[in-house]
Each structure stands twice: as structure tokens, then as C-alpha cells.
Amino acid sequence: MATTTVPRGAVVHFEMPYKDRERAARFYGATFGWTHQMLGPEMGDYLLVSTAPPGARPPMPPEAALGSINGGLFPFKPDWPMQHPSVVIGVEDIRAAMKRVKAAGGEVMGNPWRFLAWASTCPLWTPKATATA
Numbered sequence: 001m002a003t004t005t006v007p008r009g010a011v012v013h014f015e016m017p018y019k020d021r022e023r024a025a026r027f028y029g030a031t032f033g034w035t036h037q038m039l040g041p042e043m044g045d046y047l048l049v050s051t052a053p054p055g056a057r058p059p060m061p062p063e064a065a066l067g068s069i070n071g072g073l074f075p076f077k078p079d080w081p082m083q084h085p086s087v088v089i090g091v092e093d094i095r096a097a098m099k100r101v102k103a104a105g106g107e108v109m110g111n112p113w114r115f116l117a118w119a120s121t122c123p124l125w126t127p128k129a130t131a132t133a
Helices: 021-032 094-103
Strands: 035-038 047-050 113-116 119-121
Touching: 021 035, 021 047, 021 094
Parallel strands: none
Antiparallel strands: 035 047, 113 119
């Protein structure tokens, strides 16, 4: 069996809470095409998600390490919304993705803006303005 080495300190997984597992699976599947595996009570009713097919490379700078999730930190500003960790999801067409978010029952919280030469972002929220799908 081949051994894979992950660079020390690389973020390779994310977790978000849910209140309704079936609704979360439907929302992220319909909105972003994620696939899922519903694990049983022996695994804490965990909802394991795959966000990309094997071998896919996200639209990241070529120097980015494969198998890691890059990110950043921002100064806390109590008068700004969403002052908590967030997950950024890559999509081909941000406006089409915004429509899918709405169609799946989510809320788009603003307009997209370009923050890198190769990327735009737009905040969204899951159904009923809760942090859990």
C-alpha cells in the first residue's frame, strides 16, 4: 500500500454542524453538486461529503499544494456581519451558483466582488439564516 505524506500543518478537512442531516445533504448536493455518505450512529451520525471528484484540482494558484485547503485570517470587527469561520466553495459561474443557492432554500447575503485576479466571492447563508443546513 502506498503512503501519502501530507505537509505538516496542511488543512485537509472541514466540518460544519447540521440540524437536519437529510436537508443538509439535499442543500449542498443541489447547490454545489457535493456527494455524501450518511454514516450511522456508531460514527456519530456523521455526514461525510466529497466536494470534488478524485484527481480534480480546484482553481488555485499553481504553487498551491495538492490535497490542502488554503485560507486566511481577518481582523475581528464587531460591527461587520459573519465574524466567524467560513468555508469558500469554488464554482464555475458565481451568478449561476447564487441562483442555485436560492433555489435550494438558501439566502445570498450580498453581491459578488472580485478579491483576487482569478476569484470572486459572495456570502451566502443556508436556509432560514441559520449557520446549519
